[in-house]
Amino acid sequence: MTGLCYNHGMRIAEMGEFGLISKIAALIDEKGDRQSPAYRDLLLGIGDDAAAWKSPGGTELITTDILVEEVHFDFAYTGWKDLGWKSMAINISDINSMGGRPRYALVSLALPGRGEVSDVLDLYHGILEISNIYGVTVAGGNISASDKVVINITLTGLAEGNMMTRSSAQPGDLVAVFGFPGLAAAGRKALSQYLNLDADALQLFKNAHLRPAPDFNGGPLMARLGVKTAIDISDGLAADLTHICTASKVAAILHLNNLPVHPLLKKYFDRDSLKMSLAGGEDYELLFTAAPDIMNRVDAAFDPAPVIIGEITAGEPYALSLLDEGRNPVHIDFSGWDHYKYHD
Amino acid sequence: MTGLCYNHGMRIAEMGEFGLISKIAALIDEKGDRQSPAYRDLLLGIGDDAAAWKSPGGTELITTDILVEEVHFDFAYTGWKDLGWKSMAINISDINSMGGRPRYALVSLALPGRGEVSDVLDLYHGILEISNIYGVTVAGGNISASDKVVINITLTGLAEGNMMTRSSAQPGDLVAVFGFPGLAAAGRKALSQYLNLDADALQLFKNAHLRPAPDFNGGPLMARLGVKTAIDISDGLAADLTHICTASKVAAILHLNNLPVHPLLKKYFDRDSLKMSLAGGEDYELLFTAAPDIMNRVDAAFDPAPVIIGEITAGEPYALSLLDEGRNPVHIDFSGWDHYKYHD
Numbered sequence: 001m002t003g004l005c006y007n008h009g010m011r012i013a014e015m016g017e018f019g020l021i022s023k024i025a026a027l028i029d030e031k032g033d034r035q036s037p038a039y040r041d042l043l044l045g046i047g048d049d050a051a052a053w054k055s056p057g058g059t060e061l062i063t064t065d066i067l068v069e070e071v072h073f074d075f076a077y078t079g080w081k082d083l084g085w086k087s088m089a090i091n092i093s094d095i096n097s098m099g100g101r102p103r104y105a106l107v108s109l110a111l112p113g114r115g116e117v118s119d120v121l122d123l124y125h126g127i128l129e130i131s132n133i134y135g136v137t138v139a140g141g142n143i144s145a146s147d148k149v150v151i152n153i154t155l156t157g158l159a160e161g162n163m164m165t166r167s168s169a170q171p172g173d174l175v176a177v178f179g180f181p182g183l184a185a186a187g188r189k190a191l192s193q194y195l196n197l198d199a200d201a202l203q204l205f206k207n208a209h210l211r212p213a214p215d216f217n218g219g220p221l222m223a224r225l226g227v228k229t230a231i232d233i234s235d236g237l238a239a240d241l242t243h244i245c246t247a248s249k250v251a252a253i254l255h256l257n258n259l260p261v262h263p264l265l266k267k268y269f270d271r272d273s274l275k276m277s278l279a280g281g282e283d284y285e286l287l288f289t290a291a292p293d294i295m296n297r298v299d300a301a302f303d304p305a306p307v308i309i310g311e312i313t314a315g316e317p318y319a320l321s322l323l324d325e326g327r328n329p330v331h332i333d334f335s336g337w338d339h340y341k342y343h344d
Numbered sequence: 345m346t347g348l349c350y351n352h353g354m355r356i357a358e359m360g361e362f363g364l365i366s367k368i369a370a371l372i373d374e375k376g377d378r379q380s381p382a383y384r385d386l387l388l389g390i391g392d393d394a395a396a397w398k399s400p401g402g403t404e405l406i407t408t409d410i411l412v413e414e415v416h417f418d419f420a421y422t423g424w425k426d427l428g429w430k431s432m433a434i435n436i437s438d439i440n441s442m443g444g445r446p447r448y449a450l451v452s453l454a455l456p457g458r459g460e461v462s463d464v465l466d467l468y469h470g471i472l473e474i475s476n477i478y479g480v481t482v483a484g485g486n487i488s489a490s491d492k493v494v495i496n497i498t499l500t501g502l503a504e505g506n507m508m509t510r511s512s513a514q515p516g517d518l519v520a521v522f523g524f525p526g527l528a529a530a531g532r533k534a535l536s537q538y539l540n541l542d543a544d545a546l547q548l549f550k551n552a553h554l555r556p557a558p559d560f561n562g563g564p565l566m567a568r569l570g571v572k573t574a575i576d577i578s579d580g581l582a583a584d585l586t587h588i589c590t591a592s593k594v595a596a597i598l599h600l601n602n603l604p605v606h607p608l609l610k611k612y613f614d615r616d617s618l619k620m621s622l623a624g625g626e627d628y629e630l631l632f633t634a635a636p637d638i639m640n641r642v643d644a645a646f647d648p649a650p651v652i653i654g655e656i657t658a659g660e661p662y663a664l665s666l667l668d669e670g671r672n673p674v675h676i677d678f679s680g681w682d683h684y685k686y687h688d
Contacts, residue, residue, distance in 0.1 A: 012464065013457030017487050020461060024468055028482050031472045036479035038447040044483075051448060051483035056400035062483070064498055066452040068490045103382040104395060108410040108496050113357030117364060120356065124368055128375045135380035138372050139388075139395035139406070143361050146412045147492065152452050154408055154498040 021046065047247060048166050049094040049232060050157065061157035063094035069149040077191040080119045082210040084126025087151045089212045090234065092134050093284040095157035096216045097232040099164040099223030104139040105131065106154045110146030123151075134216055162223050164230040164288070169248035173229065173289035175310035176298070178215065180262035181237045183208035185280025186269060201264045212284045218302065222288065225297045230288035236281040241310075242320050244289065251315030254278075257325045260307045275332060278322075365390065391591060392510050393438040393576060394501065405501035407438035413493040421535040424463045426554040428470025431495045433556045434578065436478050437628040439501035440560045441576040443508040443567030448483040449475065450498045454490030467495075478560055506567050508574040508632070513592035517573065517633035519654035520642070522559065524606035525581045527552035529624025530613060545608045556628045562646065566632065569641045574632035580625040585654075586664050588633065595659035598622075601669045604651045619676060622666075 012020060025046040033039060043059060044052040050063035067073060067087050088105065095102045107127065111120065124138075131138055136155065187209025190197055197205070207213070222230065229248065231240045238254070245252050256274065265273045289312050290298065299305045315321070322330040356364060369390040377383060387403060388396040394407035411417060411431050432449065439446045451471065455464065468482075475482055480499065531553025534541055541549070551557070566574065573592065575584045582598070589596050600618065609617045633656050634642065643649045659665070666674040 009460045009462045011457065012455055012459045012461055015461050020464060020487060023461065023465065024485075027465055027468050028472065031469070031476070032482060033476040033479065036481060038479055038481040042448075042481055042483060045481070046484050048484075051450065053448065053483070062448065062450060062498070062500065064450040064452050064484070064486050064496070066454055066486050066488050066494070066496060068454050068488050068494070071454075071489045104386070104397065104406065106395065106406060106408040106498060108408050110410055110412050110415075110494060111356055113355065115356045117354045117356055117359050117367065120364060121367065121371055124371050125375070128372065132375070132377040135377065135382055137380060137382040137386055137389070138376060139386060139397070140390050140392075140408070141368075142408050142410050142496075143364060144410050144412050145415045146494070148490070150410070150412070150454060150490070150494050150496075152408070152410060152486075152494075152496040154406070154450060156406065156500075 043163070044165060049097045050100070052098065052159070052163055057158065059100070059159040059163050061095055061098050061100045061159060062154065063091050064152060064154040065090050065094070066150065066152040074192065078210060080122035081126035083151070084123040085130045085211050087153050088127045088130045088136065089216070090284060091153050091155035092130065092136065092216045093212070093214070093232040093234070095155055096219035097164065097230050097286055098157070098159060099162065099219045099230070100157035100159035101220055102134050102136045102155050102157045104156045105136050107138060107141035108152040109141065110144045110150035112147060112149070113145055115149070159220070159223065161220070162228065164219065164223050164227055166229065166231050166244050166247035168228040169244050169250050169289040169312045171250055171312055171314040173291055173312040174295045174308050175241065175252060175254070175287070175289050175312060176295060176306040176308045177233070177237065177260065177285060177287045178218070178306045179283065179285035180260050180265065180277070181233055181283045181285060182265050182273065182277035182280040183262055184212060184282040185276045186265055188282070197268055201268055204264060208283065212282070214283070214285045218286060221301060222286070222298060225301060226294040227288050227290045227298060229290070230286050233283040233285050233287050234281055236279040237287060238278040238320060239281070240287050242318065245320060246318045249317045251313045251317060251319040251321070252310055253313055253321045253323055254310040255323055256330060258307065258309045278332065387507070388509060393441045394444070396442065396503070396507055401502065403444070403503040403507050405439050405442050405444045405503060406498065407435050408496060408498040409434050409438070410494065410496040418536065422554060424466035425470035427495070428467040429474045429555050431497050432471045432474045432480065433560070434628060435497050435499035436474065436480065436560045437556070437558070437576040437578070439499055440563035441508065441574050441630055442501070442503060443506065443563045443574070444501035444503035445564055446478050446480045446499050446501045448500045449480050451482060451485035452496040453485065454488045454494035456491060456493070457489055459493070503564070503567065505564070506572065508563065508567050508571055509591070510573065510575050510588050511591035512572040513588050513594050513633040513656045515594055515656055515658040517635055517656040518639045518652050519585065519596060519598070519631070519633050519656060520639060520650040520652045521577070521581065521604065521629060521631045522562070522650045523627065523629035524604050524609065525577055525627045525629060526609050526617065526621035526624040527606055528556060528626040529620045530609055532626070541612055545612055548608060552627065556626070558627070558629045562630060565645060566630070566642060569645060570638040571632050571634045571642060573634070574630050577627040577629050577631050578625055580623040581631060582622040582664060583625070584631050586662065589664060590662050593661045595657045595661060595663040595665070596654055597657060597665045597667055598654040599667055600674055602651065602653045622676065
């Protein structure tokens with residue numbers, strides 16, 4: 001740096017969420033204590049859907065997610081009860097994607113003092129509704145004042161058998177996905193842009209965005225069937241498959257004609273529907289990879305079965321290739337859900 | 345409700361933090377699933393410094409705290425590194441006050457995109473500095489955009505022997521406290537009001553507010569010595585002793601002349617010093633109760649030793665009586681740190 005040059009330093013928005021997380025992970029790697037008993041039991045730190053450590057009862061899991069008003073949700077079309085459901089659902093999804101069962105939740109809230117007590121209780125009704133379905137006990141939390149509503153839920157879980165991670169994909173694995181990615185993005189668009197849709201379509205999209213409800217019990221069964229690699233679709237199918245490739249140091253091919261695009265997504269969003277399926281995010285369906293024999297077992301065990309959409313290759317690490325019906329490369333400009341860079 | 349009366353419902357600020365927490369606890373009690381395996385293992389839910397459940401390795405603990413810019417900290421006089429230290433310290437304190445050792449932390453951040461990356465790394469330097477001292481492994485987290493900075497840390501812990509709680513105080517117990525409560529409040533006042541103090545006093549007060557560092561290893565030893573009841577002073581000595589009385593369904597007497605008021609607090613805040621000691625909060629020193637024989641053991645084991653300031657009685661539950669030297673009741677108008685009601 002020369003004398004006259006003022007280096008203001010890089011701003012968070014320039015670096016983006018994923019860049020900042022890498023920086024932080026590197027700092028923890030460099031400066032964190034590696035001698036503590038806790039560190040010795042650690043199985044997975046930063047960089048997966050949940051952290052994990054060995055315990056006498058199995059593999060303990062823990063995950064956390066922060067939701068901020070106007071960034072993650074908009075009260076113009078989000079009710080408090082749905083918000084409670086969703087804020088817990090995204091954490092249950094993280095535990096499920098590791099092959100674990102959720103156990104205890106802590107709910108931290110920052111709330112404006114002018115807010116209504118009944119709204120907070122509605123939030124908890126939504127939290128308890130989904131918690132009761134999946135065996136989650138709300139064990140504590142924290143309340144603070146704030147200008148905007150912030151909800152941070154932390155959820156613990158337990159994987160009794162093998163864990164699924166992002167870092168275990170191998171060349172030769174098939175790539176498969178459950179459900180119809182893109183529906184949550186359609187819901188966000190339909191609600192925020194007040195789109196005029198048929199009631200059935202609106203209901204489907206709205207529910208996908210406001211009240212995600214994939215099979216959150218599927219993870220432990222998949223792990224038992226031998227699946228080692230999974231992630232839940234939160235950033236978008238393409239971004240999340242890239243996370244798997246990055247963590248596993250492999251490449252992947254996606255066959256776009258195999259992508260499960262919901263007919264109503266196709267009907268209402270036409271040429272945008274492919275992009276929404278690939279980059280929409282917040283679907284919380286499981287995306288996973290497995291060797292063909294394991295994939296057959298999963299196919300037989302689940303109804304609806306997952307759809308095979310690609311394969312893992314030994315190609316240039318981190319590279320995701322999109323191929324059309326004729327196996328020709330397709331270029332699509334899309335972004336994952338980076339909270340600093342991506343705005344719908 | 346009559347026809348013409350519009351009941352707008354109660355606002356959060358009217359009800360206050362503790363009232364809202366009671367409402368939420370009652371709702372969870374009523375609606376929560378009591379059949380799940382997680383619920384069956386639960387030892388402590390909402391209402392203590394941490395939640396706790398049985399596990400094959402001992403008693404698992406978990407706590408969470410949310411810090412919001414302008415509510416809990418002010419960048420006018422708070423550096424990022426100190427903020428990192430403090431945001432982890434308050435959670436380590438909760439685990440310590442239960443008699444546990446901290447293990448794994450998750451750090452959720454909501455940050456404005458215009459913020460500097462180097463500030464976030466400074467925050468982590470502070471987080472890692474205290475984490476390394478107390479054996480904490482930072483195992484994950486979450487980053488989101490936001491207008492104001494919000495830091496939510498969740499910390500797990502393990503109590504290998506007996507746990508200390510708020511709900512086990514018994515008539516005949518003595519009440520004791522470590523350190524000098526009120527110093528953190530003095531720091532907040534000195535910094536926010538730019539008070540002109542001698543360097544030594546300013547340093548003492550500032551550190552107490554910005555970088556709390558009581559003996560965070562003391563809890564497990566106290567539990568081993570037989571102490572069953574403890575809380576860390578976060579809301580203020582009087583409010584926190586009231587939390588013990590409420591949870592234990594007992595009353596307490598505080599002898600004001602025995603209260604450890606730091607000479608520099610007395611010197612600079614004179615007639616306010618007593619109120620600051622009783623209601624300042626954020627000291628994170630341990631306040632505890634124990635039968636006299638256990639108290640003797642603690643006294644012998646710790647240097648500096650705790651100071652006995654009162655006793656637990658069978659009087660009207662929840663009542664805290666303040667007595668002067670002549671054992672006459674003293675009336676002081678003070679409030680604990682209720683984030684909606686209390687402003688310094």
